Amino acid sequence: MKLIKKEDLPGLYGYLASAGKKIFAPVRKNGMVSFSFTSAFEEIEMSYIQTKLSAKAAAFPKIEKLMKYTIQKEGQSYEPYDVEKFPGIVVWGAHPCDAAAFHPLNAVFTWETHDKYFTRRLENLLIIGLSCTSHDEFCFCTSVGVHPGDTKGSDIQLTPLPGGDYLAEIITTKGEAVAAAVPALFSPAPGLNKEELVTSVEKRFDHEALHAKINGMFDHPVWKEQALRCIGCGACTYVCPICSCFDIQDEGGIFGGLRYRCWDSCGFGHFTIHTSGHNPRESQDTRWRQRLMHKFSYQPQRQEVFGCVGCGRCSRNCPVDMNISEHLTQIMAV
Amino acid sequence: MNKLKEKAKELLSSRAVQVVVGYEEGTGGKIRPAFVSRPEDADKLLYNADCHHNLALYLYKHETKRIGKMAVVAPPFVLRSILILTTEFQLEEDSLVVLGVTPEEELIEFANFKEIETWVNQHPIGMKEKDREMLNRLNAMSRDERWQFWQNEFSKCIKCFACRGTCPMCSCFRCTVDYNAPQWISVGSHQLGNFDWHLMRAMHLAGRCSVCGQCGEACPMDIPVHLLSFQINEDIFKMFGSRAGLTLKKESLLSTWKSNDVENFIR
Amino acid sequence: MSDNIYQPYVMRIEQITEEAPDVRTYRLRFTNEEEASRFVFKAGQFAEYSVPGEGECTFCIASSPTRDYVECTFRKAGRVTGALATLDEGDTLGFRGPYGNIFPIEEWKGKNLLFIAGGIALPPMRCVIWNCLDTRENFKDITILYGAKTVNDLVYKQELKEWEARPDVNLVTTVDPGGETPDWKGEVGFVPTILDKMAPSCENTIAIVCGPPIMIKFTFPVLTKLGFPDEAIFTTLENRMKCGFGKCGRCNVGTVFVCKDGPVFTYAQLKNLPAEY
Numbered sequence: 001m002k003l004i005k006k007e008d009l010p011g012l013y014g015y016l017a018s019a020g021k022k023i024f025a026p027v028r029k030n031g032m033v034s035f036s037f038t039s040a041f042e043e044i045e046m047s048y049i050q051t052k053l054s055a056k057a058a059a060f061p062k063i064e065k066l067m068k069y070t071i072q073k074e075g076q077s078y079e080p081y082d083v084e085k086f087p088g089i090v091v092w093g094a095h096p097c098d099a100a101a102f103h104p105l106n107a108v109f110t111w112e113t114h115d116k117y118f119t120r121r122l123e124n125l126l127i128i129g130l131s132c133t134s135h136d137e138f139c140f141c142t143s144v145g146v147h148p149g150d151t152k153g154s155d156i157q158l159t160p161l162p163g164g165d166y167l168a169e170i171i172t173t174k175g176e177a178v179a180a181a182v183p184a185l186f187s188p189a190p191g192l193n194k195e196e197l198v199t200s201v202e203k204r205f206d207h208e209a210l211h212a213k214i215n216g217m218f219d220h221p222v223w224k225e226q227a228l229r230c231i232g233c234g235a236c237t238y239v240c241p242i243c244s245c246f247d248i249q250d251e252g253g254i255f256g257g258l259r260y261r262c263w264d265s266c267g268f269g270h271f272t273i274h275t276s277g278h279n280p281r282e283s284q285d286t287r288w289r290q291r292l293m294h295k296f297s298y299q300p301q302r303q304e305v306f307g308c309v310g311c312g313r314c315s316r317n318c319p320v321d322m323n324i325s326e327h328l329t330q331i332m333a334v
Numbered sequence: 335m336n337k338l339k340e341k342a343k344e345l346l347s348s349r350a351v352q353v354v355v356g357y358e359e360g361t362g363g364k365i366r367p368a369f370v371s372r373p374e375d376a377d378k379l380l381y382n383a384d385c386h387h388n389l390a391l392y393l394y395k396h397e398t399k400r401i402g403k404m405a406v407v408a409p410p411f412v413l414r415s416i417l418i419l420t421t422e423f424q425l426e427e428d429s430l431v432v433l434g435v436t437p438e439e440e441l442i443e444f445a446n447f448k449e450i451e452t453w454v455n456q457h458p459i460g461m462k463e464k465d466r467e468m469l470n471r472l473n474a475m476s477r478d479e480r481w482q483f484w485q486n487e488f489s490k491c492i493k494c495f496a497c498r499g500t501c502p503m504c505s506c507f508r509c510t511v512d513y514n515a516p517q518w519i520s521v522g523s524h525q526l527g528n529f530d531w532h533l534m535r536a537m538h539l540a541g542r543c544s545v546c547g548q549c550g551e552a553c554p555m556d557i558p559v560h561l562l563s564f565q566i567n568e569d570i571f572k573m574f575g576s577r578a579g580l581t582l583k584k585e586s587l588l589s590t591w592k593s594n595d596v597e598n599f600i601r
Numbered sequence: 602m603s604d605n606i607y608q609p610y611v612m613r614i615e616q617i618t619e620e621a622p623d624v625r626t627y628r629l630r631f632t633n634e635e636e637a638s639r640f641v642f643k644a645g646q647f648a649e650y651s652v653p654g655e656g657e658c659t660f661c662i663a664s665s666p667t668r669d670y671v672e673c674t675f676r677k678a679g680r681v682t683g684a685l686a687t688l689d690e691g692d693t694l695g696f697r698g699p700y701g702n703i704f705p706i707e708e709w710k711g712k713n714l715l716f717i718a719g720g721i722a723l724p725p726m727r728c729v730i731w732n733c734l735d736t737r738e739n740f741k742d743i744t745i746l747y748g749a750k751t752v753n754d755l756v757y758k759q760e761l762k763e764w765e766a767r768p769d770v771n772l773v774t775t776v777d778p779g780g781e782t783p784d785w786k787g788e789v790g791f792v793p794t795i796l797d798k799m800a801p802s803c804e805n806t807i808a809i810v811c812g813p814p815i816m817i818k819f820t821f822p823v824l825t826k827l828g829f830p831d832e833a834i835f836t837t838l839e840n841r842m843k844c845g846f847g848k849c850g851r852c853n854v855g856t857v858f859v860c861k862d863g864p865v866f867t868y869a870q871l872k873n874l875p876a877e878y
Binding site: 116290 | 653
């Protein structure tokens with residue numbers, strides 16, 4: 001357990017920037033706090049409850065070029081973008097929910113085949129976590145196996161102290177390398193109880209009990225009731241730190257263009273539509289059911305990861321207040 | 335609003351309708367749409383000035399229609415939307431009971447759509463002050479400044495289509511952006527694709543927008559997309575002297591040809 | 602070829618066969634010898650076929666792995682198949698694969714095989730049919746029941762003649778009532794009806810079925826009635842796909858991804874899947 005003084009944080013930022021890293025941190029802009037690439041320490045907002053978009057874009061951006069294609073008389077060719085050229089990124093100030101989310105995300109992108117675009121970014125990613133000293137009514141991390149001081153996924157974890165300094169836990173070898181490079185910034189920590197410093201989020205349900213229960217609920221009428229107000233947009237999917245569904249599109253001219261991938265959502269009406277017109281999920285309740293069952297039933301069964309970290313972004317950003325912890329609590333009660 | 339709850343209970347108990355679409359309290363005091371099928375649940379229905387969702391969008395969705403006949407709690411902008419949707423063959427009068435609610439929290443039981451048409455013409459809705467101010471500011475900008483403004487706003491767009499989802503007038507079963515042959519509008523979030531989407535949508539809403547502002551309200555990235563439609567609305571009023579949602583005539587402003595159409599663009 | 606799972610092989614179209622209205626078969630060769638020598642696939646697997654600028658689409662590899670070429674058969678239905686249908690011999694297309702699971706042919710050795718296909722669903726079966734015919738000695742009786750809407754809609758017309766002529770294959774072809782021509786010598790009736798009429802024995806027999814949803818819906822009960830256990834009935838599913846390897850999320854049905862855990866499933870497995878395909 002170490003200590004970083006408030007005035008030494010810019011030094012840490014400076015070191016990472018000079019090491020060629022791009023620093024992805026919460027920035028307050030246009031009235032909201034969201035992860036952005038920064039060029040100066042002063043841009044960073046260190047005290048926030050939750051950002052608008054999650055940090056997943058550091059490894060899985062909203063739009064990503066996969067390859068260039070060319071169409072010539074002799075034939076066609078595909079030239080993938082060189083993933084080796086991806087810069088190292090530091091996710092600075094990710095709350096435990098966001099840091100923990102990279103694990104289930106990774107489970108998808110390395111499931112038997114390795115998606116280099118993602119894995120290369122993740123290999124070069126350094127995550128500086130930030131324990132939570134406050135929360136709001138949308139947070140429910142403790143119900144899904146995460147907690148406000150959790151270090152899962154972080155390389156270095158900072159916990160705010162009342163005076164403005166930070167406790168620093170060096171978790172991984174990546175974190176150790178950084179601490180070793182700038183040892184002057186880290187001093188021994190006073191004997192402090194981290195538990196007392198972080199906020200306490202009341203547990204609403206037990207995630208294993210939820211998993212066991214929801215497994216058998218495919219035909220339950222609760223989905224029809226819950227999904228009535230859902231408008232079928234992708235807001236919940238896109239702000240979620242774990243959702244990873246994507247589309248692949250080609251855009252270009254006669255002689256060539258670009259194949260890219262972009263975020264997609266199982267909530268959209270035409271996500272599963274066949275060319276024949278047949279749509280396996282024709283009504284919003286089947287799509288709402290897919291969202292919840294994929295996160296809490298199917299993904300845990302197949303990839304042994306839970307599809308939710310309780311960050312609450314889906315609920316905060318939903319235009320019609322589809323509050324997921326409320327829905328899950330209702331599911332536990334039926 | 336007790337009268338509203340009582341009326342809803344009555345409609346449900348007598349089976350005059352199978353579901354009442356209204357508003358209820360959500361998380362942290364936020365208001366959200368409500369669907370009440372049992373008379374005893376009618377107590378959660380409320381109406382006040384914070385009720386902003388345009389409930390007309392649920393009235394033609396097959397997920398709501400399959401419950402049965404509907405009653406809808408309708409503030410003025412929902413009444414306008416109902417009229418627009420009726421002129422576009424999306425709603426039928428006998429499938430709906432309309433419970434008008436006013437900003438003064440009165441309940442109006444409309445006997446038919448003609449009464450709605452009369453009422454909305456007597457009670458025009460204006461833009462909210464902050465939206466009018468924003469439009470004035472935008473109009474005072476130079477073209478370049480305005481371009482910069484929207485470039486900045488659209489760079490935040492994540493193509494979640496919440497704006498489309500929350501709009502009753504976005505009623506197409508298959509949206510333009512859902513077609514892939516050709517892919518008229520890009521689904522990815524990049525500069526050109528984002529402009530394409532928002533400008534195309536604004537044009538598709540031209541002459542049809544009920545000025546409820548929900549598209550901007552729904553946007554998770556706080557992009558004021560509603561201002562595009564608001565501005566077009568003002569332009570259309572200047573050009574044609576009409577606003578959407580004030581008539582039951584099955585005529586669409588921009589796609590119904592009239593012999594006295596002004597054609598000064600043909601030189 | 603890089604280890605980039607999104608990068609297609611470039612294949613040249615060596616031969617085009619017009620099978621039926623809007624249905625074509627392309628025989629493909631790798632443009633890169635090295636890639637060709639390393640390429641291996643098994644019957645049942647599919648690929649993502651790429652027309653740059655239009656996109657990718659999913660269909661099975663319709664040729665047997667016992668041959669030295671790769672073939673695909675598709676019907677012009679949407680954007681990418683529409684673009685594919687404009688290509689000529691000598692043109693190139695992209696090919697990503699092979700993906701998916703396989704027909705467990707090894708386990709079928711010594712058994713009778715009953716292939717049942719309808720319309721454009723013969724192509725996914727053709728790979729396994731030829732694979733079995735090319736190793737004919739491994740199996741006992743082989744019966745193929747194939748039907749289409751009309752005589753013209755039958756695909757692989759040349760191969761149907763070959764199969765008909767073989768003494769070691771029992772081929773029954775049928776067209777829907779009203780689809781026959783005056784000189785049609787095969788059966789007339791929907792595939793499930795003809796199957797019922799044929800009443801093949803389920804003894805030591807594996808049934809492999811592929812067809813449009815409506816045909817499958819009525820064929821499974823006939824097989825069950827004839828005594829086929831659920832584990833002995835195989836089919837290959839379709840679902841909307843994009844990546845082909847379980848990441849983009851589209852083909853997820855319950856705990857299964859059709860692109861990874863399928864497309865080959867037994868009837869027993871299908872019964873455990875939610876009806877979302």
